[in-house]
Every structure is written in structure tokens, then in C-alpha cells.
Amino acid sequence: MVATQRRGRRIMMTQEELDVFLAGQRTCRVATVDGDGSPHISALWFAWDGSSLWLYSITRSRRWAQLRRDSRLAVVVDDGHEYGELRGVELSGSAVFVGEAPRTGEPCPELEPPERLFAAKYFGLDRMPHDGRHGWLRLTPDSVASWDFRKIPQAGG
Template identity: 60%
Template sequence: MKEQRRARAIAMTPDEVDAFLAEQRTCRVATNGTNGPHATPLWYAWDGSALWLTSLSRSQRWTDLARDPRIAVVVDAGEQYDELRGVELRGRVEVVGEVPRTGEPDDELTAPEQLFADRYTGGQVFHDGKHAWLRLRPDKITSWDFRKIGAARPS
């Protein structure tokens, strides 16, 4: 994975990134469409090494990613300037499991589906025959935590 070069003084540590991604609930996914970038919000699950996205398999996002699997995902939080923090993950997604997902046994999806269900559906895994799974193992993670700005300034 590429190392973050800019704004290292306010970058999150790997443990802070993991905690932040576990705490937030919505990400913004940017794909490369034929008419330019396409950005949409999604729910996600982070397992410590991969970001798992469930997407409608008949969507513009899915069409874009089938043509070009490169993706950028942003998770951010904060209202005031000195509260802003976030993580951007970049890389290529891969389809995991059946498309659309109807619930055929798949050992590779057992953990992420449960992680996702624990976050959003009270622990119950649902398969609606409309969504399918995408896994992003990021090539690059960039993070920022503006709460560190005061600490980053020399005394």
C-alpha cells in the first residue's frame, strides 16, 4: 500500500483509521462513468484490510465498475473546521460471490455479511436478489484529523 505523503502531521494512525471506519456508517463512492465521475452514498463494512460494499447489481455504479474497477471511497465526519476528519480509500474493487446475491453458501462472504448485518440490520443477514458484494483492498489510504492541527503546530 502506498504511504500517505501529504498532511502526515494530521494523518490518523492505522488504529485510528480502523476505529473511525468502524464508528462511521456511510461512505461516498466515486466511480468513473462514461459521462464523468459518479458519486453515491453507500453503507459499508470494514474488516481491517478490506472495505466491503453491497451494491445494486443493476445500477449505474455497477455498470461503471464493470467497465473500470477503479474506485475512490470517502468516509468523513465533523461539522466545525477543527472537528473535520476522514479517510479516503483508493484502489480496484472485485466482485465477490454471486451476482445478484441470493444466499448461495460462500465462505468468503460469511464474515463480511455478518459484519454488515451487525452494523445495519440487527445481526440478521438478508439476501434480496438485487444486491451483490464488492471488495476494495485499498492501494492507498489517506486520512486526516483536523483535531490534531493544534498539536501539529510548533510551540
Template identity: 60%
Template sequence: MTAPKPQRRARKIAMTPEEVTAFLDAERTCRVATNGVNGPHATPLWYLWDGEALWLTSLSRSQRWADLQRDPRIAVVVDAGHDYTELRGVELRGSVEVVGEVPRTGEPNPELERVEQAFAARYTGDQVVIDGRHAWLRLRPEKITSWDFRKM
């Protein structure tokens, strides 16, 4: 896997890789932007960051899924803060890949086993939910940009 491109702008307020991981582990919702036929399409999703990849579970019969089948490029933002001096966040960019069957029916998949367990621990009280409507996407970011205005 290729390492993400280094951040070139706003390096003074950029998070360290450890701060990025801690931030992504603490927050729960991301905003996913895809390239739709009629322009950008942005939607909120739960996610899992494993330190190298961002895992998303998406309805396989959705506008987002259709967009990503046509064009797998994606931008994902996780942000937090209320006042200007509290704002912080991470943007991850790259192309997603489908992992596992579509939709997910529970076929054995060692790669998804750890992801589904971690996702369940984070969001569903340790219960892995396989509903036959969602499928997994993995984003190995080509670029990560972060900001933490508390560093100003």
C-alpha cells in the same frame, strides 16, 4: 496482498492505522466515486471495514455497478465533523473485485459468511438480508489517505 502506499502529504494530521480502523468502525456511510461514461458518479453506501478491505454491497443493476464493470477503479470517502477544527476522514483508492454470485442469491460462500454477518450486526439488527438484487464488492485499497484536523 500489497500494503497501501504510505501517505505523503499532510502527515502531521494523518491518522494512525489504529485510528483509521476506529474511525471506519464508528462511521456508517461512505461516498463512492466511480468513473462513468459521462464523468464521475458519486453515491452514498453503507460499508464494512475488516482492517484490510472495504466491503460494499451494491445493486447489481445500477449505474454504479455498470461503471465498475467497465472500470473497477474506485475512490471511497468517509468523513465527519462540523466545524473546521473537527474535520476528519479517510479516502480509500484502488480497484474493486466482485465476490460471490451476481446478484447475491445466498449460495454458500465461506468468504462472504463472516462479511454478511458483520454487515447485518452493523446495519440490520443481525438479520442477513439477501434480496437477489445486490452483490458484494471488495476494495483492497492501494492508497489510504486520512486527515484529522483535531491534531492541528
């Protein structure tokens, strides 16, 4: 169950707005924690299926190793240039590793929907190309906070 956003209710996105926003954005920033507690932030491509964020990560990355030790992560997807255009979503929870790592295309029914979404979004393809270097992480968020400053009357003006 996702925690309810307490502050900024008038600028938070509805579920429909959040789904459209996440489906349309291309890059997210993923925050993980190193063994000594130091944060690490990196950019990734992702797919949103309406309830989970699917992250396609290089399996030999620092991020992957950190999530193997500590599965907690936070992800931000945002957009906008001027103050009144700013909007975004922060999702946090624990990463779950799904499928073989690295992904070579072995049958995995759970990955069929996110791989279809991802292949269409980033490659314009019906099927996911596998390079033997990436693996899938699923974040079903424990908490979601969103903002859309376009909902503020005369924002920034």
C-alpha cells in the same frame, strides 16, 4: 501494499484510529468513472474488515455497470461539522466482485466475515438478510489518505 501518505502526516490517522473510525461510520461516498470518463459519485453502506472495504451495491445500479467496465474507484468516508472536528479517509484502488450477483445467500466463505459485520452494523442481526437485488464489491485499497483535524492544536480557532 498501501502507499504511504506524504502530506499531512501529523493529522493522519494511525491504523488503530482508522479501523475504529471506519467501523463506526455508516455511509461512504463512492466515485466511479463512466465510459466517457465522466465521474459518478454515490452514497453506500459498507463494512471494514481491517484491510478491505466491503460495499453492498444494487446490481442494477449505474455504479455497478460502471465498475463492470472499469473497476477503478475511490471512496471517501468523513465526519465532522466544525473545522476542528473534520476527519476522514480516502481509499482508492480497484473493485473486485465477490459472490453471486445479485446475492441470494449461496455459500461463499469469503463473504462470511463481511456479511456478519454488515448485518450487525446496519440491521442488528447475526446473519445477513439477502434481498436478491444487491451484490458485494471488495476494495482492498492501493492507497489510503486520512486526516483528523482534531490533532491540529487549536484547529479552526
